[in-house]
Structure formats: C-alpha cells, structure tokens
Amino acid sequence: MGTDADLAEAIAGALSGLAVSYDPAEIKLERPQRLEHGDWSTNIALVLAKRNDKSPRELAEQLIEALMATPPRHVETVEIAGPGFVNFRLDPGWLHDALREVVAAGESGYAAPDLGHGERVQIEFVSANPTGPVHVGNGWFGTYGDALGRIMSRAGWQVSREYYVNDTGGQVRMLGESLLARRRREAVPDDGYQGEYVRELAEEYDGPEDVAAAGQFATERILENIRTTLERLNIRFDEWYSQASIEESGQVGATIQLLRETGHVFDQDGAVWLRSTEFGDARDRVLVKSNGDATYLAGDLAYHRDKFLVRGFDRVIDVLGADHHGQVASLRAGVQALGVDPDRLEVRLGQLVSLVGGRMSKRTGNFVPLDFLITEVGPDAARLLSLLSSIDQSTTLDLDAVKRQSMDNPVYYVQYAHARIASIGRVATERGIERAPIDQVDLSLLVHPRELEILRMLVDLPRVVTEAAIERAPYKVTNWVRALAASFHGFYHDCYVMGEGVSPELTQARLWLVEAARIGLSIGLDLLGVNAPDEM
RNA sequence: GCCCUCGUAGCUCAGCGGAUAGAGCACCGGCCUCCGAAGCCGGUGGCGCAGGUUCGAGUCCUGCCGAGGGCGCCA
Numbered sequence: 001m002g003t004d005a006d007l008a009e010a011i012a013g014a015l016s017g018l019a020v021s022y023d024p025a026e027i028k029l030e031r032p033q034r035l036e037h038g039d040w041s042t043n044i045a046l047v048l049a050k051r052n053d054k055s056p057r058e059l060a061e062q063l064i065e066a067l068m069a070t071p072p073r074h075v076e077t078v079e080i081a082g083p084g085f086v087n088f089r090l091d092p093g094w095l096h097d098a099l100r101e102v103v104a105a106g107e108s109g110y111a112a113p114d115l116g117h118g119e120r121v122q123i124e125f126v127s128a129n130p131t132g133p134v135h136v137g138n139g140w141f142g143t144y145g146d147a148l149g150r151i152m153s154r155a156g157w158q159v160s161r162e163y164y165v166n167d168t169g170g171q172v173r174m175l176g177e178s179l180l181a182r183r184r185r186e187a188v189p190d191d192g193y194q195g196e197y198v199r200e201l202a203e204e205y206d207g208p209e210d211v212a213a214a215g216q217f218a219t220e221r222i223l224e225n226i227r228t229t230l231e232r233l234n235i236r237f238d239e240w241y242s243q244a245s246i247e248e249s250g251q252v253g254a255t256i257q258l259l260r261e262t263g264h265v266f267d268q269d270g271a272v273w274l275r276s277t278e279f280g281d282a283r284d285r286v287l288v289k290s291n292g293d294a295t296y297l298a299g300d301l302a303y304h305r306d307k308f309l310v311r312g313f314d315r316v317i318d319v320l321g322a323d324h325h326g327q328v329a330s331l332r333a334g335v336q337a338l339g340v341d342p343d344r345l346e347v348r349l350g351q352l353v354s355l356v357g358g359r360m361s362k363r364t365g366n367f368v369p370l371d372f373l374i375t376e377v378g379p380d381a382a383r384l385l386s387l388l389s390s391i392d393q394s395t396t397l398d399l400d401a402v403k404r405q406s407m408d409n410p411v412y413y414v415q416y417a418h419a420r421i422a423s424i425g426r427v428a429t430e431r432g433i434e435r436a437p438i439d440q441v442d443l444s445l446l447v448h449p450r451e452l453e454i455l456r457m458l459v460d461l462p463r464v465v466t467e468a469a470i471e472r473a474p475y476k477v478t479n480w481v482r483a484l485a486a487s488f489h490g491f492y493h494d495c496y497v498m499g500e501g502v503s504p505e506l507t508q509a510r511l512w513l514v515e516a517a518r519i520g521l522s523i524g525l526d527l528l529g530v531n532a533p534d535e536m
Numbered sequence: 537g538c539c540c541u542c543g544u545a546g547c548u549c550a551g552c553g554g555a556u557a558g559a560g561c562a563c564c565g566g567c568c569u570c571c572g573a574a575g576c577c578g579g580u581g582g583c584g585c586a587g588g589u590u591c592g593a594g595u596c597c598u599g600c601c602g603a604g605g606g607c608g609c610c611a
Binding site for chain 2: 030049083085288324326328352395397401427479489494497501502535
C-alpha cells in the first residue's frame with residue numbers, strides 16, 4: 001500500500017466526517033512539481049467547493065482540521081496553498097518505506113501494475129513492404145511498437161507482436177521486373193525500383209526469366225535483410241504474417257463472401273464494392289477490381305478478420321505512418337461491417353520522420369537506411385534516440401548533429417549512470433564491504449536531498465509505467481529514465497557511498513539506495529529495450 | 537476544396553485543466569588529494585495570432601496563419 005493511497009483514505013474519512021458530498025474517485029493525490037509544495041498534494045477542495053457551497057479555502061481548512069485530529073502516517077504538516085490546494089509535507093520515513101518496497105518487489109515485481117488483466121492484444125508494426133531496405137522512419141515505428149509491447153506486457157497485457165509481410169500484388173511484380181531488367185543490363189522501368197540493392201540482388205539471382213519467380217526471390221532476400229536490421233535494434237516479432245498466405249488460403253474470398261451475406265457489399269461497374277459509407281467512411285470502397293484482382297483493402301480486411309475472429313485477439317493495435325491516414329476510415333468501417341466492435345481496433349498514426357536535407361522515399365532511393373544510422377551511432381543510441389519523443393510529434397533528424405553528438409548522446413548519460421552503479425558494486429567487493437540484510441540496516445540515515453530525490457523518482461515509476469501503457473507512450477519511460485539518471489549522477493557526485501567520513505551504517509543504507517536505483521534503472525531500460533551495461 | 541496531426545528557448549523535445557512553463561544540445565562561467573569528469577553546479581533564452589469556455593488555459597472549443605500527411609478499381 002503506497003503512501004498516496006493511505007492519504008486518499010484518510011482524506012475520504014475526513015470528508016465523510018464533514019458531511020461533504022464527494023466521490024472517492026475524485027480524490028487524487030499528485031506529486032507537486034516543486035518541492036516547496038510538499039510531497040503530496042490534492043486539489044480536492046477546489047473540485048468539491050462549488051458543489052458543497054463553500055469556498056475552496058474554507059473547505060480546505062475544515063478538511064485539514066479533521067485530518068490532523070488523527071494525522072496519517074508520516075505526515076508532518078498540511079498546508080493550504082494557492083487557490084485551495086492541500087499540501088502534505090511528510091517525514092522522510094515514507095521514502096524509506098518506498099525503498100523497502102522497491103527492493104522487496106525487485107526487478108520483476110516493482111512497477112508492474114495489472115492494467116491489462118491478461119487481455120490479449122496484438123501490436124502490428126513496421127510491416128514495411130519487402131521491396132527495399134528499411135529506413136530510419138521504419139526504425140522509429142519499430143522501436144515504438146517494440147517498446148510499447150514491452151510496456152503493455154509489464155502492465156498485465158498478453159502481447160503478441162506482428163509484422164505483416166506484404167509479399168504479393170503489383171509491387172512484388174514490379175520488383176521482379178526491376179530485378180530482371182537489371183540482370184539484362186537494361187534500364188529499370190520508370191515506376192520500378194531504382195535502388196542499388198536491386199542491382200546487387202540481380203547479380204545473385206540465377207533463377208528463370210520469370211517476373212513472379214524473380215519477385216519472390218527478391219522479396220525473400222530483402223525480408224531477411226529487414227529482419228537482421230531490426231534485430232540489430234533489438235526489435236523482435238512473434239509472428240511474420242504473410243499476405244500471400246492469406247490470399248492463397250482463400251480467406252480473402254471468404255471475407256468478401258461474409259460481407260456479401262451480411263449485405264454490406266454491392267456490384268457496380270464490374271467491381272465489387274464495400275458499402276463503407278454505412279459506417280462513417282467518406283465514400284464506398286472497391287474490394288474486387290473489375291479485372292478480378294482483390295484490392296489491398298480486401299486483403300487487409302481478411303487479415304483483420306483473421307486477427308479478431310479467427311485468432312481471437314481482444315484488441316488490435318496497428319502502428320502506421322501518418323501517410324497511411326487515408327486507409328484508416330475504410331479499414332475501421334470494414335472491421336465494423338464484419339461485426340467487430342470498432343473500439344477493439346486501435347490505429348496509432350505516427351508522424352513521419354524527416355531529415356534535414358530531404359524526405360525519405362523508397363522509390364527514388366533517396367532515403368537513409370536504418371542500417372546506416374545504426375552503424376553511425378550504435379544500436380543503443382539509435383534505439384534511445386527514436387524513443388525520445390512522442391510519435392505524435394513529427395521529428396526532424398539532423399544526421400550530422402546526431403553524429404556530432406554521438407559522444408554526448410542521451411544514451412550515454414543513462415548508461416553511464418548504470419555503469420557507475422555497477423562500479424560501486426565492484427569497489428565494494430574490492431574493499432570487502434558486504435551489504436547487510438535490509439531489515440538490519442538503518443535507512444533513516446538517508447536524509448540528504450540527493451538521496452531523497454532518487455527515492456521520489458522511484459516512487460513515480462509505477463505511475464509512469466501506467467501512463468505509458470495507457471497512453472501508448474513509451475517516450476514517457478524515456479523521460480523518466482533520463483530523470484532518474486540525472487538524480488543518480490547528482491547523488492553520486494555529492495554523496496560518497498564508501499569514502500572518508502562515511503560511517504559504516506551510512507554506507508549500508510546507501511548501498512541499498514544504490515540497489516534500489518539499479519532496480520529502477522534496469523526496469524526502465526528494459527522497457528525501452530536499451531542495454532544496461534556495467535562498464536562503458 | 538475537405539479531413540487528420542503538429543506549431544513551446546537559437547536547435548531537438550517534455551509539460552493527466554492547476555501553483556514561479558521544464559530538460560538536453562549550443563553559448564558563457566565555476567568544480568577532480570576519496571566509489572569512473574561520458575559527471576556536478578550556476579548563467580543567457582520561450583508558449584504562432586485572435587477570441588471563447590471556468591475558480592484557473594501551453595493544455596479544452598472556434599477562427600486565422602504556418603508545417604507535414606491524407607482524400608485511387610496503388611499498396
């Protein structure tokens with residue numbers, strides 16, 4: 001039971017005693033940004049004042065009086081501030097409690113709230129067409145999806161990560177044609193794939209002069225490269241789902257048939273249409289072209305039918321680039337037409353990553369391969385760099401700046417904190433200092449502002465994981481990790497764990513503090529998929 | 537034309553409707569006889585514009601300006 005929950009309970013009790021009308025869910029404790037505003041704060045008096053016909057400050061005053069008749073554990077003073085905030089100032093004991101909690105729960109148990117209740121969620125991400133190497137933008141969404149998976153998994157969801165392999169249709173044909181043209185030393189068609197990689201593949205290809213065979217060869221080889229590149233970034237999938245397999249299995253036809261039976265389909269101009277306007281789409285969409293080919297949408301609907309109705313995921317999160325915005329409405333409409341509650345489908349549109357000096361486009365070959373970036377700055381730096389900010393934010397990457405910063409990159413800052421922690425452990429071992437069991441250690445010796453700051457950060461972690469999971473926002477974990485690292489560096493500078501003038505008792509308490517920081521940092525870095533090295 | 541996302545410090549970005557808007561980079565100035573100076577401490581500098589909602593707006597609503605994306609029998 002955390003201190004904030006204790007306080008909320010005490011506040012509820014006090015309000016009841018005052019005969020004030022309130023809803024327990026309205027009582028929210030927050031940690032003020034400024035230390036002068038105490039350890040915990042609530043705006044409950046501001047929220048309830050009007051309804052109870054009192055001024056906020058009046059209500060706050062009565063609340064405090066009732067509350068302090070029997071002060072809650074660790075509370076030293078309670079003050080009214082500003083328009084009617086109630087600020088609690090606690091003795092450091094609540095933070096020592098928190099330290100014990102972190103250590104007891106450990107790396108696997110701390111900050112692991114059960115929000116998902118085992119709900120089965122599928123996250124589909126990257127899904128870049130296997131027609132060329134993945135670029136930096138793919139990497140951005142890749143680390144996003146992967147980190148989101150880690151976070152939701154920690155928060156009680158049963159997560160499956162999937163890559164939808166677009167290994168069929170016109171683009172594979174075009175890829176095959178481009179490859180064969182290269183092999184014949186002829187010009188690649190204007191709308192073909194011009195990249196250098198096609199030339200390289202053409203040299204390796206010794207199959208027949210057949211577009212489909214060449215396309216399949218190229219697709220498989222490229223996909224293998226994509227997989228290798230993503231693994232360099234610590235991005236892994238539970239499933240690589242082939243679009244061709246869906247078509248071959250007859251699921252596309254079955255899906256269209258199902259839609260026809262439920263009356264959501266009509267024929268016009270020799271094509272088969274989905275009446276998606278019924279479900280809020282701006283216009284109806286073609287499922288089968290007049291030449292008999294199924295459209296991308298038809299395949300996508302079959303795929304989503306498979307996700308929801310065959311494999312039975314409770315929730316599906318599609319991570320897409322903002323350039324796929326146009327297909328969201330029809331996909332959602334189609335899913336609804338299939339009888340699936342559209343709320344179960346979540347589409348996260350990530351803003352595009354652009355570069356100083358030109359945008360990324362695959363066809364022209366004018367893009368920065370993800371492999372290139374990883375080689376330039378290293379996997380961990382690339383990974384953290386991509387998780388630095390929200391995917392709602394379009395990012396501009398200045399490659400020169402990234403390279404220039406490479407020795408001054410945020411990732412080194414956080415990893416250095418972890419290395420320092422490990423270093424303390426090594427020195428302790430050298431000096432023959434062992435950590436005593438925590439219940440034999442006097443944690444009340446931890447009173448330095450730097451020490452308490454670390455503990456406050458650790459108190460925040462469960463809340464950060466919760467927010468990151470619910471808002472699908474891994475960057476919040478990144479922010480926290482950076483802030484914790486900052487706290488630790490400050491502590492490391494000001495508070496020697498083993499040094500002249502540090503008593504053995506204080507050393508013991510600080511060793512446990514360092515251990516708690518290590519646990520928190522490890523959790524955070526693991527959620528981001530960034531390594532936590534013992535040495536740099 | 538219509539729809540979506542975004543405009544916060546010179547640059548890259550944080551800021552569940554709350555109190556004096558925060559970091560990093562860059563720039564200026566300090567700190568190593570003790571666990572790693574890839575660090576610590578201090579300084580310079582900002583909410584695109586105009587209304588509205590309310591106890592309170594960077595945050596919500598409307599309009600305008602600006603940037604990116606989308607409106608195919610392409611995928």
